[in-house]
Amino acid sequence: MRSGHTHILYRHGTSTAHRMPAHVKILALLGFILGVVLTPRTAWWAFVVDAAVIALVARAAHIPWRWYLPRLVVEVPFLVFALLLPFLAPGPRVEVLGVAVSAAGLAGAGNLLAKGTLGVLASLTLAATTDARAFIIGLQRLRLPAVMVEVAAFMVRYLDVVADDMQRMRIAREARGFQARGPADWRVLGTAAGALFIRSFERGERIHTAMLSRGYTGRMPLVDDAAVTAAQWRAALLPPTAAALTMLVATTWGMFR
Amino acid sequence: MHVPDGFIDPVTSLVTVVVAAVVIGWAVRRSPRELRDRTAPLAGLTAAYIFAVQMLNFPVGAGTSGHLMGGALAAVLVGPATATLVITVVLVIQALLFADGGLTAIGTNVLLMAVTTPLVGWAVARMVDRALLALQRAAGREPSPAADRRRTTIAAGLGGVVSVPAAALVFTVLYGFGGTTPLPMDTLLVSMVGWHTLIGLGEGLITALTVGAVMATRPDLVHFARGRRVRTLQVRQADGSVLTVTEAAGEGVVPVRGAGAVGVVAPRPRDRRFAAAVLTVIAVLAGGVSALASAAPDGLEYVTGQLGVQPGAAGATTWLADYGAASGVAVGVAGLIGVAVTLLVAGVGFRRLAHRTDA
Helix, strand or coil: CCCCCCCCCCCCCCCHHHHCCHHHHHHHHHHHHHHHHHCCCCCHHHHHHHHHHHHHHHHHCCCCHHHHHHHHHCCCHHHHHHHHHHHHCCCCEEEECCEEEEHHHHHHHHHHHHHHHHHHHHHHHHHHHCCHHHHHHHHHHCCCCHHHHHHHHHHHHHHHHHHHHHHHHHHHHHHCCCCCCCHHHHHHHHHHHHHHHHHHHHHHHHHHHHHHHCCCCCCCCCCCCCCCCHHHHHHHHHHHHHHHHHHHHHHHHHHHC | CCCCCCCECHHHHHHHHHHHHHHHHHHHHHHHHHHHHHHHHHHHHHHHHHHHHCCCCEEEECCEEECCCCHHHHHHHHCHHHHHHHHHHHHHHHHHHCCCCCCCCHHHHHHHHHHHHHHHHHHHHHHHHHHHHHHHHHCCCCCCHHHHHHHHHHHHHHHHHHHHHHHHHHHHHHHHHHECCCCCHHHHHHHHHHHHHHHHHHHHHHHHHHHHHHHHHCHHHCHHHCCCEEEEEEEECCCCCEEEEEEECCCEEEECCCCCCCCCCCCCHHHHHHHHHHHHHHHHHHHCHHHHCCCCCCHHHHHHHHHCCCCCCCHHHCCCHHHHCCCCCCHHHHHHHHHHHHHHHHHHHHHHHHHCCCC
16 A cells, blocks of 8 residues: 655745645645546546646746656556556447447546546645645644644654654564565564554553653644735635636536537 | 545545544544543554554565555554544545545545444454354353453454455445446446455454454553453462452452352443444445345356256245345345344344353
8 A cells, every 4th residue: 555655745945835834735735626626527628727737836836847757656556447447337339459448438547547647746746845744733723623633743743753663673574584475474574563553552651641741731732823924825726726717617618519 | 545536526525524524523532532631642653553554565475565454453452433533644644745645535535444444343353252252151161361362363353354345345335426437336346345355354364463463462452352351360268269350451350259260241332332333334235235236147046047957946935035036025125134133043142152151
């Protein structure tokens, strides 16, 4: 499932996107993706326009297009599903390179590829311009339950600690000559996973004790000081507005053709 | 299994968000009861653990490797409500910080991985645990801590095995309602659930191994095993008789009579609610989803048809023959009746087995 990286995607910078509070950006992203998802699948030009919008935002945030490529390759499983659709979908067949595939399946696959990829590109842009702490504050300002925000804060803080623990265990295993080759070796890996849980849970208990001794009363004060200016709201609303307009034009064009 | 944007149409996605929000609301209220006031740091560390353990590579051979999803594992280790909360946070952080999973598909992903896998894994693990406990007790004595550990490991493993195809089933149902490209449902159901049953075997094995490792060193950290007997003290009294004293985790000392007899683990009201939830799921599957079943002949029927043999000629006169098709009863009704009779027989059977140990 996960290919094995905890390096977050954040790229340090000082652009408008970087300075914007996270909750504004998350709402803008949501609006943009909704516009993309609601676009009728036949309007290919609309997807090109949406991609151009992402390219403009990436340009403004100083993200090179090369940065996106290796991170796109990671989302392979749904590509597999999309590629299977022309063969599995019912309906009238059409000839493609000598193979009879479903016309509806082909359209569906293209639709999935376009919308899924645009979604990933937009999400990558958000992740590149927002650091972890900003995300946590953004979740709080979006009125997520306080428990969830606190759990998220601790998760983000200790993610690298736990992942490094696992990495050290792997090095210790290999230093003792162990190399996992097949299911027979899963017992050792299961023991490692169990040991990692015990270490993480006990660390959580120690953290809780330390917090109590420093006056923790059950609620974590997350300092939230960034005010959002009207100019920032205007900048944030540009991509979703563009996507919405494109979607509306595509839909009405399709209705009157 | 992170679903991206564009897979499920917006209306169904909205419904998934609403349902997910309801379940998360339950989990947020219920989780502190499982972790007491230490919810934030413990759940946070568990979330970091689940994220990390999902990256652990389990080689299958020939260069391929599998990964743990961790839903059933989380439910067994920290309890179902906390597991739902933890995995939801993991999914949200993955979608935002790591661009893994579509933002508009967050409701779908939460329903699949944060709701279905831990809750189904927990429910199945509890059912298996009950059944195995009854069997162990039917042997005449209360199981030892080692037997407890084996039973928990097996229950957790089977919970893991069932949790994955259950999520695949939920995905198929969601796709049936809101998939953006219509696919033949029976093909999708068979391929999704079939493939994920295979994956579930791996998940169940890894879950069992991990839970076994934790049970061997710190059984008090495993939420599934709470209330279990952890220490036995044998007191030899002045008249030569032996008093066996049991301390159950979280329940205090429970002194019991006789030589060798030990305390009884009582079912909790929460377990009854889970049983009710499981019964609801079974009812939905037997009564509703069964209507989607293919009417085409199965392997045996096809072959016997080809050979000219008439199958079931003797039994075709019963009322519910062929799941109600013979007499015009809806297959859903036939399914529900079948489930009810099975549960009745099984329940009576297990109760008799369990009560036989009251010496």
